[in-house]
Amino acid sequence: MKKPSFTQSMSLLHTWGGLVLGWLLFVIFLSGSLAVFDQEIDNWMHPELPVAEVEQAHAAQVALDYLKQRHPEQTAWRISLPGERTDQLSVSVGEGRRNAEAQFLDPRSGEPLASRKSTGGYFFFSFHFLLNLPVLLGIWTTGFAAVAMLVALVSGIVIHKKIFKDFFTFRPAKGQRSWLDVHNVTGVLMLPFHLMIAYTALSIFAMIYMPAGVHSVFNGDNKAFTQQMYGGQRFGGPQVPKERGEPAPGADIAEVLVRAREVLGPVTDLSIGNPGYSTARIQARASMGNTVELTKGRTAVFDGVTGELLEPPTPTARRTLFTQRVMTGLHFAQFGGYPVRWLYFICGMASCVMIATGLVIFTLKRRRASEQTKTFAYRVYRSAEHLNVAIVAGLIVACGALLWSNHLLPAQLAERSDWEQRVFFGIWLLTLLHAFLRPWRKAWCEQLCLAAVLCLGLPLLNAFVDGQAHHPWLEGTSVGFGLILLRIARRVANPPAEVPARKRKSEATEVTP
């Protein structure tokens, strides 16, 4: 084998690694960008729930009244409060997981509301890092993709030395050259975002990905490490004695909420142990967006009868844990309200564009080069080209189909949220079939147009089918998205005449093996 130069090696790594992991990365980035607005999408997916701004204290009170009436003998109540991002109020009871069997309530009156069972906006969140795989396999797969992203960025920088010059070179309407320009411009402009998002992705499950320290210093004793790192910090509801004591009236929830906000900032939910008895405890949980640091378990515990603060929240004492939580927080984008959410959404979409254009360039170039020979390589590139369609345009179609199925499937359907997911994966599979049956350009065009129609029709669907409330931001974004997709489809259908690329030294580095 001929000995490759360093740049050629990096080029190989970038192009082949980029192709194989690019498909995965596109899926992760698109679902991740949507997951930035998971709660907002979730609101849209529950059209029966009223859009009604209600004081948190009022909502908490009506929820308590409901629970007192319906579940007086339960030992644990949980109330998920409306807040900045949602007007949903839901309650659940028992020792199970949070929101296991959540009941939505009208935040104004406390009336139980029958809402469709939906996989909800959190589908995009869990799909983003689990890809519908078993948990550990999903975490490792996305972790692998994150490293591949970092490597693709580093190797991309090496093969693409003229970073600053390319800030100013976008040559539209020049066929393949334009795709490459889009790839380079989005790659270079968004480089800090790309590096940050991929690196902080790894920090979330840092000790799962790299347990070397636990294996060596702690001799593999994960419990000992966790104990030392988190200092026995508990997650879950408040600790209460098994003996419930005497029946006793509950504390004034409005006052408890005021005190909770003093020590926690905005509060998202309440857990109540031994409600209605003298040993009752109320645990308030801070919403995630108060600080950059992602503090999932930051809580304050109050006496359920007197309303006295018993356990104030403990700040993260360890600097290393703090560092890890800040990195995680940077990835989760919960800290700056809507401006930061939009920033992450736009950056994430730009990453999608970079990945998609990268995939297109790769196959376009190689298929052309191997067109005359019709060899094995030609067939591989052709398949890759068709797969590109299904991964990029097909996934957008599938996401649109998920939202459409949420409104169109009968509300009383059994296993309804599973059916929504089945529609998502079924449609995605169909786009794969379609991509291989149709000529390449037509497949792109048709799927992009279908995706555009699904996006453009979203507000109409909501208005005509059963929408109670309008979601101007979500629907406006969807329409904007649809228009962009239409434009891309038109460009794909009518490619501009190819201008032969000027031969430049730097462009010769994209070697074709």
Added chain:
Amino acid sequence: MRVDYSMISRVLASTLGAYALAYAFAAACARLLPGDAADAAMIAALLSFALLTAFVPWIFSRRTACRAWGVVALAIPLAAVGFWPQLWSLVP
């Protein structure tokens, strides 16, 4: 079609091998860092991802597969540092 075993070997070295190297580095790092053991393990883990990112291109760009595995072999002394008490306990 000709199978390029040397390329397969290089790819394995720069994926599994690079991870092994980063793992060994993190083990040694956690062992050598002064202060609290849990902090050391966390710092080692967070640092190791940057190293992993550097190791992959470094190993992949070696001129031959042999040299690529040569870089990976650096994991052996690093792992010995990281796991010396465990190794020591194996000595009868």
